[in-house]
Amino acid sequence: MKGTPLRQALRQAAALVFLAVILGVVTNQWRDDRLSLIGDWSAEARFNDPSGNSLIISLEESLRLYESGEALFLDARPESQYVEGHIKGAVNLPWQDLDRYFMEVLEKLDGPEAIITYCDGEACDLSHELALFLNETGFENVYVLVNGWSAWREAGLPIEIGL
Amino acid sequence: MRLFLGAVFLYAGSVKILQPGAFAEAVYSYQILPGAAVNLAAITLPWVEVTIGLCLTAGLCLPGAVLLSTSLLGVFIGALVFNLIRGLDVHCGCFSAEITHGPVHMLTIARDLLFLAISIYMAVFVFLKGGHSRS
Numbered sequence: 001m002k003g004t005p006l007r008q009a010l011r012q013a014a015a016l017v018f019l020a021v022i023l024g025v026v027t028n029q030w031r032d033d034r035l036s037l038i039g040d041w042s043a044e045a046r047f048n049d050p051s052g053n054s055l056i057i058s059l060e061e062s063l064r065l066y067e068s069g070e071a072l073f074l075d076a077r078p079e080s081q082y083v084e085g086h087i088k089g090a091v092n093l094p095w096q097d098l099d100r101y102f103m104e105v106l107e108k109l110d111g112p113e114a115i116i117t118y119c120d121g122e123a124c125d126l127s128h129e130l131a132l133f134l135n136e137t138g139f140e141n142v143y144v145l146v147n148g149w150s151a152w153r154e155a156g157l158p159i160e161i162g163l
Numbered sequence: 164m165r166l167f168l169g170a171v172f173l174y175a176g177s178v179k180i181l182q183p184g185a186f187a188e189a190v191y192s193y194q195i196l197p198g199a200a201v202n203l204a205a206i207t208l209p210w211v212e213v214t215i216g217l218c219l220t221a222g223l224c225l226p227g228a229v230l231l232s233t234s235l236l237g238v239f240i241g242a243l244v245f246n247l248i249r250g251l252d253v254h255c256g257c258f259s260a261e262i263t264h265g266p267v268h269m270l271t272i273a274r275d276l277l278f279l280a281i282s283i284y285m286a287v288f289v290f291l292k293g294g295h296s297r298s
């Protein structure tokens with residue numbers, strides 16, 4: 001007898017999931033803000049400006065701008081992570097605490113030729129959000145170094161610890 | 164208790180249906196599903212929640228709905244704990260599709276554990292007492 005209610009539950013659950021999938025897919029097709037069924041979540045597809053232009057800068061190009069002193073590096077991670085280690089000379093502008101830090105950092109943003117934002121991990125979106133915000137605020141030549149902290153550190157490039 | 168859990172699922176699902184893009188971001192930020200499956204999960208998962216919520220509140224297909232609610236809550240808690248252990252800074256997409264609501268902390272897991280306990284209690288009721296929850 002014990003198997004019967006479970007079999008019934010499994011049948012019902014499968015039917016409910018099937019119904020939900022149909023409802024989800026059909027309503028998605030109707031809406032203006034529909035998602036494509038198979039999404040492209042690669043960095044190349046995600047890190048664009050509103051016009052669709054890529055904001056990504058390569059590690060090599062970042063290093064060239066770093067060595068020539070033409071770029072300001074902005075670390076978009078929380079201060080606690082910045083203190084544990086960051087690209088040497090990078091300024092901390094935590095995206096999640098932007099209001100508190102922005103006025104402090106603002107005067108440093110005007111000089112350099114380029115601004116390169118970074119955080120850590122392929123999935124990290126903080127640097128992208130920060131770059132979009134700076135773009136909207138009127139700053140030009142803003143780029144995102146994808147997975148910046150790990151990529152920079154693993155390449156053995158200059159880092160520093162603390163504030 | 165059945166109505167409460169049903170309302171929780173209805174609310175959680177509806178919020179996500181209203182903001183599909185933000186919920187997809189939240190699914191992606193969990194870094195568990197492959198990129199190609201993120202949108203499909205973001206499109207269908209909220210409807211699974213709403214369906215469960217409707218069945219629980221209306222008292223329809225209770226064995227199936229309770230099995231699904233228990234399994235889903237188990238998977239959600241597993242994903243939260245997994246990311247907590249591996250130190251990934253995810254933001255909970257449980258009740259709000261917004262990703263800026265702060266990091267997952269123990270309270271979120273405790274809240275989901277409470278929902279899971281209710282769901283398991285109902286499952287015991289439904290499976291052992293012949294399919295009718297009187298709670």
